[in-house]
Amino acid sequence: MYINFWYPVARSQDLGRTPLKVRILAHDLVAFRDQAGHAAVLSDTCAHRGASLSAGKCKEDGTVQCPYHGWRFDARGVCTRIPSIGSKTRPPPRARVDAYPVEERYGIVFAFLGDLPEASRPPIMAVNERNAYIASQDIRVMNTVQPRLTPPSRTKELMMPADKCILQYRDKLDEFRRQGWKLDMPAVQAARARGDTIFAIPCPARRVTRAWVLDEAPRLAPASSETSAVLQVAG
């Protein structure tokens, strides 16, 4: 799993003024709309004591309110109100959660899960009817294919010239790993199984401030390319 891409979060029609919990890349997120209808996607873990924001409420000031002690977070992930310190005291800088860029297209709410600045982000790919049909065909087949996962070594399969696009795709994945965008899923899952650590997928604001409560999701160290698969012409 890779950060720094646009991911579909919900159908536009399903997102309203009730916080919606979604799990993407093995991390919990909360999606909601403010009173003007703008969608927001945040890390679901409250910066105070770790409660799930998606169990809270959308408030009239465009925030989502934590169900535990009532802290409010706006679409930037900034805590705007802490009831216990009163309305005259500003929340501390670390009272914030990761907030992800959002775009709505094709009737879908997309969130950019990663920390790239806007100028470096890839665009949301155009979708046409033919591509959508091929994708749905592939999903039907892949639901039953075994093994489900790509072999760990490219020498454990036999590619044909027609499979070149697969290798090109994997070269891209290697490139993303070299950029440090591949999540260390065993480390994420081990922490989840222990129940002692919750990570956050880093958002763009982490590049400008170090004031965060949650640690960033662990990522694999950048590595060199894997060896290319054997490309053989059938005969």
Ligand code: FES
């Ligand atoms: S855990 Fe969210 S306000 Fe306390």
